[in-house]
Amino acid sequence: MSTMLQVTGLSHRYGTGEHAHVAVNDLTFTVETGELSCIVGPSGCGKSTLLRCISGLITPTGGEVSLHGDRVTGVPEDLAVVFQDYSRSLFPWLTVRQNVEFPLRWKKSRAERRERSEEALEWVSLPGVGGKYPWQLSGGMQQRVSIARALARRPALLLMDEPFASVDAQTRFELEDLLRSVQLQHGSTILLVTHDIDESVYLGDRVLVLSKSPARIVADLPVDLPAERHQITTRESANFVSLRAEVARLLQGGTPAEPAAGVVSEKPS
Amino acid sequence: MRPIVRNLAGLAGFLLLWEAVVRLGLVPEREVPPASVVLARTVSLLGDEPFLRDVIATVLAWAIALGTAIVIAVPAGLLLGSLPGLRVATRAIVEFLRPIPSVALIPLVILVVGGGPESKIALAIYAAIWPILYNAIYAFDEIDSLLIDTARSCGAGRMRILASVALPHAAPFIFTGIRMSAAIGLIVVVSTEFIAGAAAGIGQFILAATSGGGRMDLVLAGTVVAGLLGYLINDGLERLGRRLFRWHTATTAEAM
Ligand SMILES: Nc1ncnc2c1ncn2[C@@H]1O[C@H](COP(=O)(O)OP(=O)(O)O)[C@@H](O)[C@H]1O
Ligand SMILES: [Mg+2]
Numbered sequence: 001m002s003t004m005l006q007v008t009g010l011s012h013r014y015g016t017g018e019h020a021h022v023a024v025n026d027l028t029f030t031v032e033t034g035e036l037s038c039i040v041g042p043s044g045c046g047k048s049t050l051l052r053c054i055s056g057l058i059t060p061t062g063g064e065v066s067l068h069g070d071r072v073t074g075v076p077e078d079l080a081v082v083f084q085d086y087s088r089s090l091f092p093w094l095t096v097r098q099n100v101e102f103p104l105r106w107k108k109s110r111a112e113r114r115e116r117s118e119e120a121l122e123w124v125s126l127p128g129v130g131g132k133y134p135w136q137l138s139g140g141m142q143q144r145v146s147i148a149r150a151l152a153r154r155p156a157l158l159l160m161d162e163p164f165a166s167v168d169a170q171t172r173f174e175l176e177d178l179l180r181s182v183q184l185q186h187g188s189t190i191l192l193v194t195h196d197i198d199e200s201v202y203l204g205d206r207v208l209v210l211s212k213s214p215a216r217i218v219a220d221l222p223v224d225l226p227a228e229r230h231q232i233t234t235r236e237s238a239n240f241v242s243l244r245a246e247v248a249r250l251l252q253g254g255t256p257a258e259p260a261a262g263v264v265s266e267k268p269s
Numbered sequence: 270m271r272p273i274v275r276n277l278a279g280l281a282g283f284l285l286l287w288e289a290v291v292r293l294g295l296v297p298e299r300e301v302p303p304a305s306v307v308l309a310r311t312v313s314l315l316g317d318e319p320f321l322r323d324v325i326a327t328v329l330a331w332a333i334a335l336g337t338a339i340v341i342a343v344p345a346g347l348l349l350g351s352l353p354g355l356r357v358a359t360r361a362i363v364e365f366l367r368p369i370p371s372v373a374l375i376p377l378v379i380l381v382v383g384g385g386p387e388s389k390i391a392l393a394i395y396a397a398i399w400p401i402l403y404n405a406i407y408a409f410d411e412i413d414s415l416l417i418d419t420a421r422s423c424g425a426g427r428m429r430i431l432a433s434v435a436l437p438h439a440a441p442f443i444f445t446g447i448r449m450s451a452a453i454g455l456i457v458v459v460s461t462e463f464i465a466g467a468a469a470g471i472g473q474f475i476l477a478a479t480s481g482g483g484r485m486d487l488v489l490a491g492t493v494v495a496g497l498l499g500y501l502i503n504d505g506l507e508r509l510g511r512r513l514f515r516w517h518t519a520t521t522a523e524a525m
Contacts, residue, residue: 081422088415092516093437103423
């Protein structure tokens with residue numbers, strides 16, 4: 001496996017002087033190619049800030065980010081972001097298809113754009129809605145459109161900022177499984193942040209646990225669950241239960257429980 | 270269909286009342302001719318070539334003024350909307366200029382641009398700029414930062430964001446401004462023709478009918494045509510807006 005993302009000593013401070021607020025403090029980690037990494041941390045700890053630094057939307061005040069070895073200075077070509085708030089992130093004046101084609105607008109021919117958007121909409125199980133407008137769809141479908149738009153760009157790295165936090169529980173389960181299966185099929189590299197412990201363990205090949213603000217990495221846990229997950233059986237499994245307990249303990253400020261960490265990393269998959 | 274029927278019923282009621290008031294002698298018929306006479310005069314005027322030339326002169330001046338106001342106000346609104354510093358720096362002058370009634374500027378404008386159709390056009394431009402400018406500033410200022418971030422993360426640069434995010438986002442607001450300006454522009458063109466005189470125009474026609482014999486039937490018929498024109502323009506723009514910005518009505522209705 002090669003390293004897709006390298007984050008080194010990343011810090012970000014909003015404002016200056018008296019009003020300065022350190023949102024992220026000295027984060028260092030890597031994401032390997034083909035991996036689905038979850039970052040879990042309490043609300044307000046700096047998760048969105050971290051993703052915005054990685055995606056080049058803001059320039060971090062300290063440290064650096066590199067994507068497949070290239071230092072990130074602006075928004076990289078082969079990176080895509082899915083935001084939590086799909087209703088504010090889809091362009092309401094564009095149809096679903098035009099939204100999905102948006103990142104390709106200036107790069108691909110009309111025919112190629114059409115082909116890619118059809119394909120991406122199929123990946124997220126939304127065939128045949130290309131002509132509708134986002135606001136004619138349910139919340140879950142709108143978030144599928146956002147995901148399709150991100151995939152249409154064929155990103156080397158897909159960043160997701162609490163993508164399922166605004167949909168109902170049933171839809172969230174569907175979207176989680178959809179994401180896992182798309183990732184397995186295409187070997188995509190995904191970095192997803194969430195405040196939801198269960199979600200981080202259910203989705204991730206690995207969970208990075210962040211501290212309260214300013215975010216520091218408290219633990220980096222491999223998730224030893226089968227690649228194919230199941231909303232009921234996976235969540236019932238002993239591994240899942242002990243891992244989520246471990247993450248919960250870490251989030252409450254505890255130190256990693258040695259035996260649990262040992263069990264998790266030594267069990268064969 | 271219902272509201273249209275109700276509107277027409279209201280209009281018919283008004284015309285009947287007008288007719289009755291005049292026929293009962295509550296107002297002298299010489300000063301206010303009855304509705305039937307005025308309507309008949311209106312119909313015959315619409316087939317009258319010199320009068321149609323007046324209508325065309327007014328509509329032309331209105332269209333030029335509105336077009337020019339759009340061309341000035343939209344970029345200015347974009348600039349002021351996206352540069353808060355500039356907006357603050359120009360606030361005093363804008364707030365001073367905006368409430369000045371256009372007709373108060375007639376002497377100044379005639380002095381500067383002369384008494385031709387340029388003067389009514391200039392005044393209508395002045396009056397029409399403000400609603401468009403205000404709506405444009407608001408729209409460009411209010412744009413959701415997440416939408417911009419989305420576009421940036423899709424690889425769009427500044428100019429592309431302007432063209433494919435800021436403008437479409439602002440378009441329905443700007444269009445509302447244009448609709449308001451369209452009405453104001455027409456009022457200013459006709460009043461300038463009436464107050465300052467003009468070579469041609471509905472206001473000029475009304476002025477001519479007022480002086481001399483004082484043909485009130487013609488005065489009122491001219492007024493009815495001006496009102497009709499305003500109604501048609503507003504109705505047309507409203508239909509166009511509903512068609513173009515269906516996404517806007519749909520999303521704002523959902524948010525409420
Ligand atoms: N643009 C900003 N300016 C100033 N402070 C900000 C800004 N964005 C976020 N913050 C602050 O930084 C902290 C981390 O925010 P954020 O990264 O959004 O956290 P999370 O996504 O984990 O909830 C919060 O305290 C928040 O108030
Ligand atoms: Mg956040």
